[in-house]
Amino acid sequence: MKKLITMTLLICSTPLWANEWSGNISFETKHFSKEALSTSQFKEYGSVSFQPEWLYEWDGGKQNITFVPFSRWDQHDEKRSHSDIREFSWLKVFNESELRVGLRKVFWGVSESQHLVDVINQTDLVEGMDGEDKLGQPMINYALINDWGTVDLFILPYFRERTFPGVNGRLRTTYHIDTDNVTYESSDKQNHIDYAIRWTHSMGDWDIGLSHFNGTSRDPAFTTTPALDNNGVLSLRPIYYLMQQTGLDLQATKDAWLWKAEVINRSINNDSYNAATAGFEYTFYSIFESSSDVGLVMEYLYDDRKSKATTPFEDDLMMGVRWTNNDENDTSVLVGVIADRDDSSRLYSVEASRRIAESMKLTIEARLFTGIATNDLLLSSFRQDDFVQVELGYYF
């Protein structure tokens, strides 16, 4: 009997549920070295962001609810002062499947320079020009797990519009983007239901992903003639077309080599085009008998629409060097350039980060635009926007 009580106590002391908070507060300052193109823009921008995360887990870890709100205040850019729910979802794990319902973020693909295959979430562009930040996407996601790979089915019942910097923000298009006057191809507008399916599998050294998306494209087109927005500012208006996209992503991991490729075919607005990213990452481990690793990254970016492409990367080469110190502070630096093969446009970037205290991380980011061709409409709006950004994050 005594043994039974002890056993019960032991079982009860192992929690079958968890309830925890974590998150971060980040302070950011951005310095632009050149005069802005518009008098409504500034040289220094300060900003604070807050992203708590709540996790409630039960059923022995087979079910959980995650809630991740996000909020940012920006000193000058009223559009960058914004809030979002990055994640608010319920997960249920079954033996051979997983169900996720709610607002979530999903990442697809393997490349570093751009993410062609990754089309589920809308880009939160006010967060950063690299497009790595995403808005929470409402979805029902059912994953079927088989010996021959995982099949993910997605129903996406609501569309999120892309965010754009405001009139007072930098790294924006010359004409301001009027997010109050948006056009959709679908008469259901934001309520159009999108579908997606993705198969992923690992076979020895190979990791493969094949996906198809049917719905409203997250990448907007824009009206060609500027019109006045609600505040009387000359602006371009976003147009969201329906699209069908099939994507393939591949990675071969051969010793210190990572060979990567992403290929898409997109049918949109009575047009069909192909785009691709392909390249490698090679790492020299423990250079000079130290604990440091140096990785070389090279990717080729292609879009068969060439100069009509809606991205600036239609025939470009990305080269980068990643230094990882593998020290107790996780010090790392990534230096890279994306070079247009047809003109002199170069986009240089530096990203460095280091933990400076147990719960504090310092990140420095810089971008430099040189030789920007004036006919490159997207990049030419950024030609004065070289910047250095310092971010101090406190994690709890």
Added chain:
Amino acid sequence: MKGIILASSLLVFAGAALAETAEEKGLAIAVEADKRDQGWTDQATTSKMILRNSQGAESTREIRGKALEVEGDGDKSLTIFDTPRDVKGTAFLSFTHTLKADEQWLYLPALKRVKRISSSNKSGPFMGSEFSYEDISSQEVAKYKYKFIKDDKFDGRDVFVIERIPQYKKSGYTKQITWMDKEMYQPLKIEFYDRKKSLLKTLTQHDYKKYADKYWRPGRLEMINHQTGKSTTLLWKSYKFKNGFSSRDFDRNSLKRAR
């Protein structure tokens, strides 16, 4: 007559023992150690790493791990980081193999991205510590060539001293000397020699406890790097065996929801 038979059979045994080379004896001990540690099926652990630089400044990492025993090959493991807080939720999935490269994936929670990573860095530091990936990966008999050196005492306990040479060509070591406890068949101390054959690190394993009536596990590991003056303490806070894990708990889907 009976006595003569007994005596002669003893002689035969002694002869067999004498004929055993140092390599055979070393291998036999490794096989025995492996045999005694078989059948644990799976385990869940929590641990804490304390990293010290040469000035003695400390930083800590809290880690949870799950492992699944795979017969005839290296084990599968899933490692989740709780601290430092900026890497909280980062998870590492590894299918270890005895002689070919391991398969490894990393989950980055901020990007929701699963990255297949190269495992060529078996000799690289694990989380900035003095433990390398090969130090913490599963110990399989086929990973080394063995040579028994001598019987000895370590910390008042009887030990076998065995030299082992890593067979994986990208190992960071040319040899290791292990002090293997004769009762537990677990190492009490390991010396690691680098590619230039000089002493690089010393590991000592302390506070052994028996779990599930069979499996000896240390409570504390101390790794000292003699060349840099840095050291790492690894505290095993809990071990739990036979959790009913399956390979389903060690796939890319489970990596994405590792908490």
